[in-house]
Amino acid sequence: MDIPVSSDVVVIGAGPAGARTAERLASMGYQALLLEREKVIGEPVHCTGVVSTECFERYELPEELILRKINSFVLRSPSGRAVQIKRKQTQAYVLDRVELDQELVNRAVSSGVSLYTEMDVRDVSWEDGKAQISCKIGSKEYQIQSKIAVVATGYGSPLSRKLGLSQFDSYVSGSQAIVDAKGIDEVEVFTGSSLGKGGFGWIVPWRENKALVGLLTREHTVSYMHALINKLQDQGRIGSILKTYRTRAIPVGIPRKSVIDGILAVGDIVSQAKPTSGGGIHYGMMAADLASTTISDALIQGDFSAQALMPYQEQWHAVLEHELNQGVKLRELIEQLPDIVIEQLHRLLLIPGAKRLLSSSTFDWHSSSLTQVLEKLQFRRRNFSND
Ligand SMILES: Cc1cc2nc3c(=O)[nH]c(=O)nc-3n(C[C@H](O)[C@H](O)[C@H](O)COP(=O)(O)OP(=O)(O)OC[C@H]3O[C@@H](n4cnc5c(N)ncnc54)[C@H](O)[C@@H]3O)c2cc1C
Numbered sequence: 200m201d202i203p204v205s206s207d208v209v210v211i212g213a214g215p216a217g218a219r220t221a222e223r224l225a226s227m228g229y230q231a232l233l234l235e236r237e238k239v240i241g242e243p244v245h246c247t248g249v250v251s252t253e254c255f256e257r258y259e260l261p262e263e264l265i266l267r268k269i270n271s272f273v274l275r276s277p278s279g280r281a282v283q284i285k286r287k288q289t290q291a292y293v294l295d296r297v298e299l300d301q302e303l304v305n306r307a308v309s310s311g312v313s314l315y316t317e318m319d320v321r322d323v324s325w326e327d328g329k330a331q332i333s334c335k336i337g338s339k340e341y342q343i344q345s346k347i348a349v350v351a352t353g354y355g356s357p358l359s360r361k362l363g364l365s366q367f368d369s370y371v372s373g374s375q376a377i378v379d380a381k382g383i384d385e386v387e388v389f390t391g392s393s394l395g396k397g398g399f400g401w402i403v404p405w406r407e408n409k410a411l412v413g414l415l416t417r418e419h420t421v422s423y424m425h426a427l428i429n430k431l432q433d434q435g436r437i438g439s440i441l442k443t444y445r446t447r448a449i450p451v452g453i454p455r456k457s458v459i460d461g462i463l464a465v466g467d468i469v470s471q472a473k474p475t476s477g478g479g480i481h482y483g484m485m486a487a488d489l490a491s492t493t494i495s496d497a498l499i500q501g502d503f504s505a506q507a508l509m510p511y512q513e514q515w516h517a518v519l520e521h522e523l524n525q526g527v528k529l530r531e532l533i534e535q536l537p538d539i540v541i542e543q544l545h546r547l548l549l550i551p552g553a554k555r556l557l558s559s560s561t562f563d564w565h566s567s568s569l570t571q572v573l574e575k576l577q578f579r580r581r582n583f584s585n586d
Contacts, residue, residue: 204342218233219488233312254481351483354449364456386402471519
């Protein structure tokens with residue numbers, strides 16, 4: 200196979216963050232290579248594919264990707280009590296995540312990106328004023344040079360530590376399965392200690408007579424997942440497991456370093472995901488847009504130093520840092536709550552105003568609304584206990 204030995208930019212990882220970065224750069228007229236380790240784009244999938252309407256519209260995603268519209272969900276307390284949180288308008292969509300990744304990569308290729316799959320990047324370094332990328336297809340090794348490299352390899356990538364980019368040891372891990380399920384029409388979210396520390400679970404209607412069941416928790420993910428599946432099967436709500444996704448970690452923390460000389464990191468690798476729900480598609484794509492603008496400026500100036508790439512870091516921090524900070528605090532608070540308190544908070548959701556506040560919270564920017572809900576509920580609890 201003919202692999203170019205040099206390029207303006209090499210993007211490593213063809214998830215949403217990498218594909219979007221590559222697409223934007225190619226559409227600005229730069230040579231961009233997109234290197235992906237897997238053979239099939241989007242596989243193996245681990246994600247539920249839920250994106251906000253804001254994300255869907257911002258990136259003009261095609262209607263064909265939509266499996267479900269979400270304008271309400273049922274929130275279950277640890278004891279199983281249900282409250283429906285509803286909005287008139289659609290808040291989010293369930294997309295086919297494999298098809299989403301393929302759509303984003305197809306857009307990149309149509310814009311002029313050269314895509315190489317089964318290309319495992321083993322090392323990236325900055326030497327002699329160039330990014331040096333060492334990669335392998337099968338047993339064949341390649342060396343590519345570029346003016347700038349973008350690392351978008353997801354959380355837990357060894358490249359992160361190797362490059363000295365910030366990577367948090369604090370994470371939650373998610374597991375998911377496709378199950379047989381008839382009559383599941385609404386998203387349900389489960390809470391409580393049966394899902395582990397700070398854990399929550401979900402059942403999301405998927406394709407016909409199928410649903411996604413998953414959870415996100417701090418530890419022992421697989422055993423909590425088995426318990427959730429068994430419980431739903433015992434209740435007769437779901438049937439057999441059709442496919443189990445692999446368990447994946449999601450970072451919880453705000454990184455300080457996402458650029459070094461000649462190299463930027465985008466997406467989950469630098470914690471561009473919501474610490475509360477774990478959603479990272481939208482944040483990663485937004486950061487990709489900021490990264491590509493900074494890269495273009497650096498290419499025009501011919502300056503690839505960390506200082507020249509710093510506007511990307513400053514800009515994405517300006518957009519996401521507050522939300523990530525609040526999300527981390529909220530997650531830490533929720534992780535401290537025993538079931539009895541979650542149960543009380545759940546009951547207090549019946550107070551007019553609290554539920555409205557929660558349902559009016561925007562899908563991707565929910566920290567302030569959630570914080571207000573908790574403050575309101577804690578205030579009520581104090582007042583109740585003083586009565
Ligand atoms: C159970 C679960 C459910 C989730 N549900 C949602 C959801 O509903 N909505 C949402 O917004 N987010 C969700 N997420 C989070 C979401 O999946 C991530 O935030 C998102 O995929 C991050 O995108 P990314 O491009 O940074 O990384 P990734 O999507 O992880 O893509 C990284 C790519 O890099 C490739 N790669 C890695 N190493 C190399 C290498 N050395 N060489 C070449 N290629 C490499 C990988 O193969 C992969 O294709 C969920 C996560 C989990 C675990």
